[in-house]
Every structure is written in C-alpha cells, then in structure tokens.
Amino acid sequence: MLAPLRGKGKMVMVPTMGALHEGHATLLRQARALAGSSGTVVASVFLNPVQFNDSNDLAAYPRTPEADMDTCRSCGVDVVFMPTPEVMYSGDRSITVEENHLSTVLCGASRPGHFAGVCLVVGKLFNLVQPTDAIFGKKDYQQLAILRRLVRDMDFPVTIHGAEIVRGEDGLALSSRNALLTPEHRAAAPCIRKYLLEARDAYESGAAAAAVCAELRAKLESIPGVQADYVELVDAETLHEVTDEKRLCLLAVAAWFGKVRLIDNTELSR
Numbered sequence: 001m002l003a004p005l006r007g008k009g010k011m012v013m014v015p016t017m018g019a020l021h022e023g024h025a026t027l028l029r030q031a032r033a034l035a036g037s038s039g040t041v042v043a044s045v046f047l048n049p050v051q052f053n054d055s056n057d058l059a060a061y062p063r064t065p066e067a068d069m070d071t072c073r074s075c076g077v078d079v080v081f082m083p084t085p086e087v088m089y090s091g092d093r094s095i096t097v098e099e100n101h102l103s104t105v106l107c108g109a110s111r112p113g114h115f116a117g118v119c120l121v122v123g124k125l126f127n128l129v130q131p132t133d134a135i136f137g138k139k140d141y142q143q144l145a146i147l148r149r150l151v152r153d154m155d156f157p158v159t160i161h162g163a164e165i166v167r168g169e170d171g172l173a174l175s176s177r178n179a180l181l182t183p184e185h186r187a188a189a190p191c192i193r194k195y196l197l198e199a200r201d202a203y204e205s206g207a208a209a210a211a212v213c214a215e216l217r218a219k220l221e222s223i224p225g226v227q228a229d230y231v232e233l234v235d236a237e238t239l240h241e242v243t244d245e246k247r248l249c250l251l252a253v254a255a256w257f258g259k260v261r262l263i264d265n266t267e268l269s270r
C-alpha cells in the first residue's frame with residue numbers, strides 16, 4: 001500500500017507500539033542510516049490489541065501519539081503509519097498466523113497467543129508497507145527470532161535486522177514498562193543486567209548452564225518483591241535446549257518486579 005512511496009532505494013521499516021523512548025529512537029536512526037538519503041524510513045505506531053493476552057496490561061500501556069510523532073520527526077523518519085485497530089482488523093477476522101516451535105518456550109509459555117498476535121500484525125504490516133528491510137530490537141530476542149522464521153517460512157521479501165539492546169546509564173534495558181516500577185524496584189532493576197553479566201562470565205568460564213541459571217534466579221529472587229518467571233540458557237536461533245555449545249547461545253530472563261514484568265538477555269558462547 002505504501003510501496004508506491006518507495007523510490008529506487010531501500011524502504012526500511014521499524015514497527016513499534018508507540019510510547020517511544022530512546023531505545024526506539026536508536027532503531028529509527030539506524031533505519032535512517034540503512035536507508036540512506038535515497039531510501040525511505042517508515043515507522044509504524046500501533047498498539048496491537050491482538051498480542052495482549054491480559055486486558056489490564058493493554059489498558060495500562062502508555063499512549064503518547066504526539067510525542068511519538070516528534071520523536072519520528074527528529075530521527076529522520078519519512079512516513080509514520082499510525083492506524084486504528086478498526087483499520088487493521090475486520091470485526092470477523094478469522095485468519096491466524098502461528099509459529100509453533102520457538103513460540104512455545106520463554107515468554108511464549110507464560111503469554112499464550114502473544115506471538116501469534118505478533119506474527120499476524122507484522123505479517124499484515126509487511127503486506128501493507130512492503131518494506132525491503134525491517135529492524136527489530138534484541139531486547140525482544142524471542143520476537144526477533146520468531147520473525148526471522150516468519151519471513152523465512154512465509155517468503156516475505158524483507159531482510160530482518162537485529163539491533164542491540166539500548167540501556168540507561170545504570171544498565172537497565174530501556175522499556176516503557178520501567179516507568180510503572182515502584183521507586184524501590186526501579187532502583188533495584190539494574191541488577192538484572194549485572195547478574196546477567198556475572199552469569200555470562202561464569203558460563204563462558206565453564207560453569208554448567210543449569211547451575212548458572214539457578215544462581216541467577218536466586219540472586220534475582222533475593223530482591224524483595226521479585227519473582228523470576230524464567231531464567232533459561234538456550235540456543236540463540238532455536239530458543240530450545242543447547243545441543244551444540246559452539247553455537248551462539250542466549251541467556252534470557254523474565255522477572256516480576258511487583259506487578260511489572262521485565263525482560264532482559266545476553267548472547268553468550270564458549
């Protein structure tokens with residue numbers, strides 16, 4: 001639909017759900033650099049209801065459309081696609097797009113239907129915008145891995161790029177959910193990164209994966225009010241058990257800080 005806007009160069013897309021922060025801005029600037037002066041950068045801002053399995057989570061999600069437009073403008077975005085749910089979805093929609101292997105673990109285990117909602121909306125966005133390239137953050141590493149599968153298995157002519165996690169000075173991965181933390185939990189949250197790095201060092205020095213994960217979980221749960229959802233060391237591509245230690249691996253964490261669920265991860269190898 002937006003393809004006619006595309007000139008000879010690349011059309012680089014950055015899908016987002018809005019409430020844009022410096023993490024998103026970094027992706028947008030990377031998109032601008034990738035597209036170059038002859039290319040086009042498209043940001044989508046769409047709070048996709050289909051990927052929320054908890055209506056309270058959707059209701060609490062921050063919405064800042066005007067500030068989002070300013071951010072897009074200052075990052076050199078050419079086109080902002082900001083549809084309403086009614087534009088995106090027919091009331092009697094009946095097609096699902098489900099990935100059935102990578103989606104069963106990590107966040108997929110505790111958020112049923114979430115990644116089917118992500119695959120549906122990203123598939124639709126790719127059809128509507130027809131980008132040559134799309135950038136997704138490694139902050140949502142599982143999402144990135146699943147979308148690589150979506151593109152491979154559904155033959156979308158889009159090159160997927162993974163962007164490194166953008167962090168605050170204290171090491172906490174930037175997220176719109178950080179603003180929902182209590183002051184105590186906000187102060188404690190940078191420990192996630194610290195403990196991840198300690199765990200990565202231990203694994204890369206030869207410690208067993210199970211022991212590394214157990215220790216990381218125990219450290220996180222020693223923080224008052226913190227409950228780990230998962231702490232897992234998996235193959236970075238399949239997101240399942242490590243069968244070849246020489247391949248790139250992923251140490252991924254999800255933890256409840258009170259009512260706020262935070263995720264973070266690090267790649268590792270040995």
Ligand code: AMP
Nearest residue numbers: 016017018023136137139140165166174
């Ligand atoms: P969201 O609006 O949460 O769906 O995020 C839109 C895109 O921005 C996704 O590809 C995210 O992985 C990415 N993103 C969000 N926060 C960060 C971050 N702190 N570092 C890198 N990428 C991020």
